[in-house]
Amino acid sequence: xxxxxxxxxxxxxxxxxxxxxxxxxxxxxxxxxxxxxxxxxxxxxxxxxxxxxxxxxxxxxxxxxxxxxxxxxxxxxxxxxxxxxxxxxxxxxxxxxxxxxxxxxxxxxxxxxxxxxxxxxxxxxxxxxxxxxxxxxxxxxxxxxxxxxxxxxxxxxxxxxxxxxxxxxxxxxxxxxxxxxxxxxxxxxxxxxxxxxxxxxxxxxxxxxxxxxxxxxxxxxxxxxxxxxxxxxxxxxxxxxxxxxxxxxxxxxxxxxxxxxxxxxxxxxxxxxxxxxxxxxxxxxxxxxxxxxxxxxxxxxxxxxxxxxxxxxxxxxxxxxxxxxxxxxxxxxxxxxxxxxxxxxxxxxxxxxxxxxxxxxxxxxxxxxxxxxxxxxxxxxxxxxxxxxxxxxxxxxxxxxxxxxxxxxxxxxxxxxxxxxxxxxxxxxxxxxxxxxxxxxxxxxxxxxxxxxxxxxxxxxxxxxxxxxxxxxxxxxxxxxxxxxxxxxxxxxxxxxxxxxxxxxxxxxxxxxxxxxxxxxxxxxxxxxxxxxxxxxxxxxxxxxxxxxxxxxxxxxxxxxxxxxxxxxxxxxxxxxxxxxxxxxxxxxxxxxxxxxxxxxxxxxxxxxxxxxxxxxxxxxxxxxxxxxxxxxxxxxxxxxxxxxxxxxxxxxxxxxxxxxxxxxxxxxxxxxxxxxxxxxxxxxxxxxxxxxxxxxxxxxxxxxxxxxxxxxxxxxxxxxxxxxxxxxxxxxxxxxxxxxxxxxxxxxxxxxxxxxxxxxxxxxxxxxxxxxxxxxxxxxxxxxxxxxxxxxxxxxxxxxxxxxxxxxxxxxxxxxxxxxxxxxxxxxxxxxxxxxxxxxxxxxxxxxxxxxxxxxxxxxxxxxxxxxxxxxxxxxxxxxxxxxxxxxxxxxxxxxxxxxxxxxxxxxxxxxxxxxxxxxxxxxxxxxxxxxxxxxxxxxxxxxxxxxxxxxxxxx
Numbered sequence: 001x002x003x004x005x006x007x008x009x010x011x012x013x014x015x016x017x018x019x020x021x022x023x024x025x026x027x028x029x030x031x032x033x034x035x036x037x038x039x040x041x042x043x044x045x046x047x048x049x050x051x052x053x054x055x056x057x058x059x060x061x062x063x064x065x066x067x068x069x070x071x072x073x074x075x076x077x078x079x080x081x082x083x084x085x086x087x088x089x090x091x092x093x094x095x096x097x098x099x100x101x102x103x104x105x106x107x108x109x110x111x112x113x114x115x116x117x118x119x120x121x122x123x124x125x126x127x128x129x130x131x132x133x134x135x136x137x138x139x140x141x142x143x144x145x146x147x148x149x150x151x152x153x154x155x156x157x158x159x160x161x162x163x164x165x166x167x168x169x170x171x172x173x174x175x176x177x178x179x180x181x182x183x184x185x186x187x188x189x190x191x192x193x194x195x196x197x198x199x200x201x202x203x204x205x206x207x208x209x210x211x212x213x214x215x216x217x218x219x220x221x222x223x224x225x226x227x228x229x230x231x232x233x234x235x236x237x238x239x240x241x242x243x244x245x246x247x248x249x250x251x252x253x254x255x256x257x258x259x260x261x262x263x264x265x266x267x268x269x270x271x272x273x274x275x276x277x278x279x280x281x282x283x284x285x286x287x288x289x290x291x292x293x294x295x296x297x298x299x300x301x302x303x304x305x306x307x308x309x310x311x312x313x314x315x316x317x318x319x320x321x322x323x324x325x326x327x328x329x330x331x332x333x334x335x336x337x338x339x340x341x342x343x344x345x346x347x348x349x350x351x352x353x354x355x356x357x358x359x360x361x362x363x364x365x366x367x368x369x370x371x372x373x374x375x376x377x378x379x380x381x382x383x384x385x386x387x388x389x390x391x392x393x394x395x396x397x398x399x400x401x402x403x404x405x406x407x408x409x410x411x412x413x414x415x416x417x418x419x420x421x422x423x424x425x426x427x428x429x430x431x432x433x434x435x436x437x438x439x440x441x442x443x444x445x446x447x448x449x450x451x452x453x454x455x456x457x458x459x460x461x462x463x464x465x466x467x468x469x470x471x472x473x474x475x476x477x478x479x480x481x482x483x484x485x486x487x488x489x490x491x492x493x494x495x496x497x498x499x500x501x502x503x504x505x506x507x508x509x510x511x512x513x514x515x516x517x518x519x520x521x522x523x524x525x526x527x528x529x530x531x532x533x534x535x536x537x538x539x540x541x542x543x544x545x546x547x548x549x550x551x552x553x554x555x556x557x558x559x560x561x562x563x564x565x566x567x568x569x570x571x572x573x574x575x576x577x578x579x580x581x582x583x584x585x586x587x588x589x590x591x592x593x594x595x596x597x598x599x600x601x602x603x604x605x606x607x608x609x610x611x612x613x614x615x616x617x618x619x620x621x622x623x624x625x626x627x628x629x630x631x632x633x634x635x636x637x638x639x640x641x642x643x644x645x646x647x648x649x650x651x652x653x654x655x656x657x658x659x660x661x662x663x664x665x666x667x668x669x670x671x672x673x674x675x676x677x678x679x680x681x682x683x684x685x686x687x688x689x690x691x692x693x694x695x696x697x698x699x700x701x702x703x704x705x706x707x708x709x710x711x712x713x714x715x716x717x718x719x720x721x722x723x724x725x726x727x728x729x730x731x732x733x734x735x736x737x738x739x740x741x742x743x744x745x746x747x748x749x750x751x752x753x754x755x756x757x758x759x760x761x762x763x764x765x766x767x768x769x770x771x772x773x774x775x776x777x778x779x780x781x782x783x784x785x786x787x788x789x790x791x792x793x794x795x796x797x798x799x800x801x802x803x804x805x806x807x808x809x810x811x812x813x814x815x816x817x818x819x820x821x822x823x824x825x826x827x828x829x830x831x832x833x834x835x836x837x838x839x840x841x842x843x844x845x846x847x848x849x850x851x852x853x854x855x856x857x858x859x860x861x862x863x864x865x866x867x868x869x870x871x872x873x874x875x876x877x878x879x880x881x882x883x884x885x886x887x888x889x890x891x892x893x894x895x896x897x898x899x900x901x902x903x904x905x906x907x908x909x910x911x912x913x914x915x916x917x918x919x920x921x922x923x924x925x926x927x928x929x930x931x932x933x934x935x936x937x938x939x940x941x942x943x944x945x946x947x948x949x950x951x952x953x954x955x956x957x
Contacts, residue, residue, distance in 0.1 A: 004107075005094045008111070009093050009630050012089070012155050015158070016152055017664075018663075019151050021082055022659055023053075023151075025149070028051070034049070034051070046650055048657075053082070053659070055080065055081045057080075057734065058081040059734045060083060061078065061079055064732075064733035075215045075711065077214060077699070077711045078734060079698075080697050081128055083624055086664070087623065087625050088205045089118045090118075090625055090630075092118065092120070092204040093629075094625070097110060098236055098271075099235055099236055102233030102236075111160075113197055115156070115160070116161050120168065120171045120198065121205075122152070124172055126138055126142060140169055140187075143165040143169050143172070144165040147165065166187055170187045170189075170190055170194075174194065175201045175205065199230040203230075203236075206224065206228070207274075211275060211625075214709065214711050218284050219244075221242065221275065239288055239289045240286050240288065243284070243530060246281055248280075248616070250525075250597075251281065252598055252601040254283045256304070256306065258278045258666075259637065260300070264294075264298040267298075268294055269287070272629055273628075276627055277620045278621045279618055279699070280708065281707045282709060296530050296531065301328070301523060303526060304328070304519040304522040305331075305332065307604075311511075312325045315346040315349070319387070321413065321414045323414065323511065324511065326511055329508075330491070330494045333414065337410045341403060345390050345394050345410070347413045348392050348466050348469070349390050349463070350391060351460045351462070351463045352388065364452065365391065368471065369471075374405050376392060377393055392470075405473050408476060409466075410469075412472055412486070413465055413466050415436065416433060416436050416437055416440065416469060426505060429505040431504070433465070436496055439495075440469075440492060443482075443485055452471070518600055519597070522593075547591065547592070550594075552592045557589065557590055558590075602672070616707050617669065617673055617700065617701070618699075618702075619698055619700050622666055623698055627664075628666065631664070631666065637668040638666065638667050638668070639669075640657055640662075641672070642670060643688070645662075662695070669692070670702075673685075679758055683719070683747055683748050683751065686702075686744055687748060689714065689716070690744070693737065699712070700713075700715075701715040702716050702718065703715075703717050710731060713733050714731070722762040725766050726767060727743065743765070746764070747764060749795050756777050756781075761773070763776075767809050768811070769811075771802070771808050772813075774803040774935075775928070775936075776927065776928055778799050779837060781796050783837055813932075816915050817933050818932070821843070821932075823903035823906050824937055825887070826887060827843070827886060827896055828885075828887065828941075829887050829888075829889065837934060841937075843933065843937065844933040846870065846874050847904065850869045851870065854866050854869050863908055866904075867905050868904075874904070879895075
């Protein structure tokens with residue numbers, strides 16, 4: 001049982017992680033400042049701060065670096081530095097408590113040493129936290145800085161840890177193999193106890209690294225534990241079972257299984273699984289071997305309970321108690337009555353004639369139940385006009401103990417008095433109320449409790465059932481063995497409701513329907529894949545499951561009443577094993593029971609839409625070693641999507657999710673999101689997924705079909721190839737996310753802008769065509785009205801920076817057009833701010849018109865003739881236009897004929913054959929060329945020139 005590590009880590013999370021790592025100072029690190037309005041709104045709690053904290057912007061494992069060095073990192077799953085160091089801190093805490101207790105260390109000493117392990121585990125990668133290389137030395141000042149930044153001293157004071165920065169630096173060196181054995185100024189030699197305690201952090205770091213290494217399976221962690229040296233006891237070395245389930249068809253079932261597995265492990269072993277996560281279709285867990293079978297059995301039953309219809313409990317005016325609709329076992333009955341105290345009170349009634357016939361019965365009730373602090377309330381009995389009086393009504397001042405007693409008593413009363421099945425065959429296998437009452441009497445007698453004679457003498461059966469149930473419920477809190485015999489998983493109430501599996505049926509069998517059959521099938525499926533046992537199927541069945549290809553009878557056909565999320569009843573694929581023929585007017589979709597259970601669960605847990613299959617959005621449900629140490633074992637998943645995480649303003653009815661709520665929680669993210677059919681919307685979705693990954697601090701992978709394990713922090717397989725090339729592939733690491741989000745935002749804005757659109761935006765996304773697309777988009781913005789262009793100022797600046805960047809790839813076509821534009825700047829004066837696009841593209845337009853005229857009209861194609869024609873056309877255009885001026889005209893210089901001839905020569909010898917393939921360009925090629933020329937001419941016109949480049953007066957004559 002973990003006592004100290006859980007309590008200490010909860011407080012550490014509150015003080016250091018939430019209070020320190022998520023502080024405004026850490027969010028602002030590297031100059032990420034807020035606007036004045038945003039800062040005011042955050043201070044006034046009108047919005048939340050969405051800036052990722054520093055430790056979530058750095059990779060703890062698998063980070064991106066340019067060049068060949070990245071190849072060695074690709075095999076690691078990419079996680080943030082915060083997740084890694086928190087995982088190591090949490091793992092070190094649990095390892096320390098288990099091993100120290102195994103070595104019979106005093107409890108008071110264990111607490112302090114566990115707290116110290118948490119601190120050293122958090123700081124073990126101090127160099128990365130400070131942005132230093134591993135080869136750089138750490139100093140005591142560095143450690144002191146981290147203590148202040150992350151408010152670690154507050155936790156140490158609370159937990160009673162006494163360490164100065166020099167001690168902490170010494171222990172960090174004792175953890176890191178690359179630093180161990182070296183002494184730096186201010187450090188000291190560690191004691192043997194401290195060296196041994198460093199082992200817990202080193203083990204946690206080692207196991208977290210193994211888990212994140214995709215080349216190593218989860219079994220390697222178990223092997224590493226068995227051979228790891230330096231531990232004080234054998235409590236950690238053996239007795240672990242690794243569980244690996246790959247079932248990408250059933251993500252909702254796996255998520256429920258993981259939660260149930262975690263809860264069952266805590267309940268049975270007193271500690272969470274060493275590893276537990278569900279990601280990319282894989283469920284991975286490491287649990288104690290001694291309890292593995294019991295954990296698996298409990299978890300599979302619990303994971304499928306949602307599939308049953310919600311149980312209803314009623315007590316009708318005639319006093320008949322009944323269970324309707326659904327439920328899997330006795331826990332459902334207790335849960336329903338816990339949530340509905342008034343129904344529990346109604347089930348505990350006594351016939352009014354018994355109470356009105358004298359005070360003997362009321363005296364017996366008081367004498368029997370007052371000692372158990374469960375007094376009856378007979379106020380108003382004289383005026384009561386009904387037949388069934390409720391002595392234990394619901395009051396606002398009811399204590400928790402009283403409510404629990406009432407719930408348990410009501411559960412037993414309902415189990416005793418519940419109506420038997422009406423089906424004759426089934427009723428023969430369900431014992432009646434008389435037998436059930438005898439079984440409860442025997443259980444009380446075996447436990448050494450005598451039922452008061454006044455209760456046994458009551459002839460009114462329903463009232464007697466109430467009082468026997470209340471008597472048994474009052475005994476439960478003071479006798480654990482009796483509680484297990486009555487309310488345990490194999491207790492009497494479970495027997496009444498579920499039967500014994502050997503011929504005796506339970507009362508819930510009468511409610512069996514589609515839900516219970518799906519729950520049974522899902523439980524068998526999960527149990528089979530967990531235990532690696534063969535799941536029997538009729539290979540001669542006439543059909544195959546649409547999802548799993550499992551053989552299935554025609555009874556597996558779904559219809560509109562099946563309620564399965566994302567499935568059409570008339571789907572037809574023509575695949576082998578489908579019973580319908582291409583010429584059949586009757587189509588059908590067959591779904592095996594486990595797959596039907598999965599899609600039924602999707603409908604129950606989300607916003608299922610008929611015919612709209614959700615994308616497979618995969619995010620780890622939990623992160624790191626002992627991931628649920630600081631969570632209640634029964635806690636539900638936090639369900640949210642990218643829109644929830646994009647919401648920053650605090651408004652009524654709209655929840656916001658600061659990292660303090662999402663960090664370290666079990667998450668079910670984006671499970672009901674569909675991939676949009678429109679390109680612009682899919683780009684927006686991709687950008688929002690990147691932002692969501694940054695906000696959550698955990699990987700997000702989006703698949704069109706079934707997932708494959710990916711090491712990247714963000715992975716998409718649905719984006720157009722041009723955008724994939726722009727992102728550098730389908731997979732992104734933490735360091736690549738800010739640039740990718742900016743690029744997608746630009747592409748998204750271009751797609752949404754009239755006259756730019758999707759085609760130009762996709763060319764901009766592709767690095768090979770980005771320059772031309774940026775130029776074309778700039779030309780489009782220049783043609784807009786001043787008001788419209790003003791709304792696109794940010795986009796325009798981005799496009800200008802892109803087009804003017806010296807690092808942007810250019811095609812050979814781009815290069816020759818730029819050469820021509822550069823030559824034309826020696827002919828045409830720099831364009832004014834208000835110049836039209838016609839003025840900015842004058843040179844290329846005149847050159848094309850002149851050349852096409854020579855070739856088509858006068859049938860002249862000689863180089864000298866065409867050069868002269870272009871140069872002459874340029875001079876004529878400048879002479880006749882009052883709006884345009886040649887370079888130097890304002891200083892009285894003549895038209896630069898030599899420069900015009902040189903520019904014309906470049907056009908004829910380079911632009912015409914290379915860019916236009918010696919033929920008039922099509923409209924798209926002409927449009928792009930004009931845009932490239934326009935941007936290049938404007939850029940070169942204002943570029944500072946060397947004096948030698950300026951035209952001499954003699955050359956202008």
